Amino acid sequence: MKADTNEITKRKQRGAMVTAAIVAAVAIAIFSMTLILSGK
């Protein structure tokens, strides 16, 4: 049972890392677009 709990936790943590990476990429893209569109 202990291993199962750890497995679920580990899977959730990996999911969190992937989510965080995607959201951070979106933020960086919005920042870049602000500069690019303002310079046109």
Add this chain to the structure above:
Amino acid sequence: MATTTTEIEADIHAHDDHHHGPEPGLMRWVKTTNHKDIGYLYLWFAFSMLLVGGAMAMVIRLELLMPGLQYVEPQFFNQMTTMHGLIMVFGAIMPAFVGLANIMIPPMIGGPDMALPRMNNWSFWILPFAGAMLLSTMFMEGGGPAFGWTFYAPLSTTFAPDSTDFFIFAIHMLGFSSIMGAINIIATVMNLRASGMKYMDMPLFVWTWFITAFLLIAAMPVLAGAVTMMLTDRNFGTSFFDAAGGGDPVMFQHIFWFFGHPEVYIMILPAFGIISHVIPTFARKPLFGYSSMVYATGSIAILSFVVWAHHMFLTGMPIAGQMYFMYATILISVPTGVKVFNWVTTMWKGSMSFEIPMLWAVAFVILFTIGGLSGLMLGIVPADIQYHDTYFVVAHFHYVLVTGALFSIIAGVFYWLPKWCGNMYNEKLATIHFWWAVISVNVLFFPMHFLGLAGMPRRIPDYSLQFADFNFIASIGGFAFGLSFLLLAYIVVDCIRSGKPVKENRVWEGAKGLEWTLPTPAPYHTFTEEPSRELVLKESNHTAH
């Protein structure tokens, strides 16, 4: 699958199984990755900034107590209005909501902690340095920023003091902290919910913060872009906002308000979440219209990105643009009205009792609605042409941000404080504090409506004699409201140090939610085992399943 399982097992370290308490001493707070510790740090930082920003407000109201220049120079007065706005928005209200999110989201979703605890520590510890840098500008040669919290170009570029570069760096750091906080909240809500909690089972504070986090992710990088362009305009010869070099100062306003209007909702959506917990608890009824609350929050969030130019009706936009931004703005009143209707309907025929959090929640509903209605007036183009840049605007946004956002934070603190520290506050003192604050805040801000309608401009240290009476009344209210926060500090510290111990897990008999199934005071580590779906449904404060 076998490979994946092996990999996962290889990753599991022995120390994952250990459960330890906080580290003793000061280093606990520096190194902590615990969501509650970080939340408390956010709240204390926000309260400190509230006192600093409040002190600046006292200077403003002192100067405006009577007509004529009396206590401060106009340039210093402008620094006060600028720093007061910046500190309250970025240093007080936003960190306070992030603090409440840190403390309450994991227990509300049945999670163990925030998803990215180390980043959480970093998100917080950037703040004191950014705040200190922002405040330090006031002691630099040429003074601090004096161009208003909206820092319009060219006031903030061509004509700004040297300290503006430090201000820009501080805004970058504050934005970075907010973005990291938002990433953490999104990752936590999406990944660390108890398996039995579907999206439409989530408590409303979690929903409102989840949507707010997306607003932050979309809005804060735009602010970062704006200040980056300011930086390059000031130091590296670009002309983004300089008409002489082919740029456009009005574009700054568009970019600023594309961030600035969603920012307003960043500061009010979590407030809606808190109130949606407090009212059902003390009305002893499930929240009316849970689904409509969720959809209304989403609608407000989407609409917040398409109304920014209602702050700019006087910049000379085409009639079609004015009409569009006016109608889109007025449209926001529909989902906001849904929320107010649902709170009132939740109270309708409820077994109401008026403990301290409920007093603040009821005051929120009434006074925030006043701020919303004056917002409707400002959204109407011909009316806005008269009201623009007057004290009517000051009255409007203080009703929204003080009696709205700040009141909800106070409601939330009084609602959850006994759970956090295991002690009950002095209810008699807290009642006195409530009436003191709620009366004085209206004495402070309500006369500003009349001043604005009569034509008194905002951001001025002196005024015509016909504005003297209402300014005097507003200042008296301001001093009283400012003093009330010293009593609030005493009530909270007294509660933590020597309040009457609370034994029950469910501190308020009508409270529902996974957070109330935890022991009181809340254990250092939140849910170490997932709550079941049955418990999730049993603890729901709404009926949308």
